Amino acid sequence: MAKIFVLAEHRQGIIRDITFEMLTKARELAEKTNAELCAVILGKGIAEHAKALAEYAKTVITIDDPKLENFNSEAYKKILTKLIAEHKPSLVMLGHTSYGVELAPRLATALNTPLATDCIDIAFEGDTLAVTRQMYGGKVNVKATLRKAETYMVTVRQATFTPKKPEPPANGQIITVPSPLTEEITEKRFLQYVLPPPGGVDITAAEKLVGIGRGIKDQANMPLMEDLAKTLGAVLACSRPIVDKGWLPNDRQVGSSGKTVKPKLYLALGISGAFQHVLGMKSSDLIIAVNKDPKAPIFSFADYGVVEDLFKIVPSLKNKINEVKAQKT
Ligand SMILES: Cc1cc2nc3c(=O)[nH]c(=O)nc-3n(C[C@H](O)[C@H](O)[C@H](O)COP(=O)(O)OP(=O)(O)OC[C@H]3O[C@@H](n4cnc5c(N)ncnc54)[C@H](O)[C@@H]3O)c2cc1C
Incomplete structure (x- = not known):
């Protein structure tokens, strides 16, 4: 056989x-x-x-x-x-x-x-x-x-x-099967695993990701995004412009020149859905996109789409999550 x-x-x-x-x-x-x-x-x-x-x-x-x-x-x-x-x-x-x-x-x-x-x-x-x-x-x-x-x-x-x-x-x-290795391998030796720096995050292992794009507009809005991610129990990931601007390190970039992710939830905020980005997140279990442009390509890949200003959605979403959490306790 x-x-x-x-x-x-x-x-x-x-x-x-x-x-x-x-x-x-x-x-x-x-x-x-x-x-x-x-x-x-x-x-x-x-x-x-x-x-x-x-x-x-x-x-x-x-x-x-x-x-x-x-x-x-x-x-x-x-x-x-x-x-x-x-x-x-x-x-x-x-x-x-x-x-x-x-x-x-x-x-x-x-x-x-x-x-x-x-x-x-x-x-x-x-x-x-x-x-x-x-x-x-x-x-x-x-x-x-x-x-x-x-x-x-x-x-x-x-x-x-x-x-x-x-x-x-x-x-x-x-x-x-018995190992056929009779002698030590000398051509190459393992030295050590280099782990991500303390506080470093592996976005490929996260169950929930909040992906942020150029639509967040300003670095001053980063705390708002971090706050939402924290409330949701998610990790922040991003499109390339966010890394180019230095607002997040490059290990948070999703896409063809970043990481491929497959979380249970990918919440895309202000991301247009360029194919280089989509390539890295399209296999996520559930994709929710918020974008004020109804023609944004990200909506072709999203399970749920919200055509709205993300700055209106983010605070109310955060409040709603906190409300639900409070009801459960
Ligand atoms: C070789 C190469 C490799 C690349 N690799 C990657 C990669 O790995 N990952 C990656 O992400 N990109 C990559 N890119 C870049 C890619 O082509 C896009 O330029 C990039 O993904 C766009 O990022 P963005 O969606 O955040 O920004 P934009 O395309 O500028 O989109 C911003 C979106 O935000 C929306 N928006 C604006 N304001 C608001 C608001 N207030 N509320 C709601 N929505 C709003 C807009 O409608 C728009 O759709 C690569 C490019 C090249 C050439």
Whole structure:
């Protein structure tokens, strides 16, 4: 039976969301092509991770080795080259993350396998693989068919597929493979994780975001926006002009040259909806936009839209939230 490999990504004891996003898409592909879905995880002390993955995949291949405590593309390449050559999966999926971007080209070169990067859709068409990628900052979607091969490799854009646990869970078989690493990897060494500065915020992890754009007009209005975000239990994110003006640091920028986010709620205030911005937030579960221009493109992506001056909406919204909170206590 053909296999589809998904390389699980984990960092500091946590499996990253991209893993479950890929497993969900891979399950759909495996069902369509009658392939076996196989999660592959490399690391140190990863038994619990393997159990979590077994809820999604038919097979979980684990390689547990102290030398794999931290990601190392050379070590991963050595192990995966061997595994892929043995199992000959029809498809190998990696996240289009800092790990995947470093590893995938090395792996594809070692295996002489066609590789498509940053994919937003993947489909088998007969025995060839078709992928969809975005070009020109998201203006154009390009569908490409890869040259015929036994194994295809793709990196998958984050927050593209919505993770969904199979019902009932897959109850997959966990297979522990001895580590083929015989010596320390010396080509590259892990030094340390550099965490965001204290007080730094990871907008990709926030459940609720208040996205602010040029429509807020003046830096003097920032406290009003911060206040609303706080009342809502949300984090402030923004469009590029806000970063250009220095009102928020660049790790708060959403879009093609910023971060891709997928919160439960994205409240867009005074953001026009340029495609470079939309690219980074269109997969949010619920999008509410406030803009005084009824023709603003953001309304094409919003679940709810308010055509109004945001300076009228923000104070009344804040009051209403406080009112509801007071009723609950
Ligand atoms: C290579 C490249 C990469 C880029 N990357 C990114 C990126 O990653 N992220 C990003 O965001 N942009 C990016 N941009 C910039 C992008 O093209 C837009 O210029 C930008 O997103 C516009 O930001 P905005 O919506 O805040 O401002 P504007 O487009 O100026 O929109 C402001 C909106 O506020 C509304 N408004 C004004 N006053 C009020 C009010 N009182 N009440 C309600 N609404 C009001 C207006 O109607 C308008 O729709 C990139 C551009 C390039 C060329």
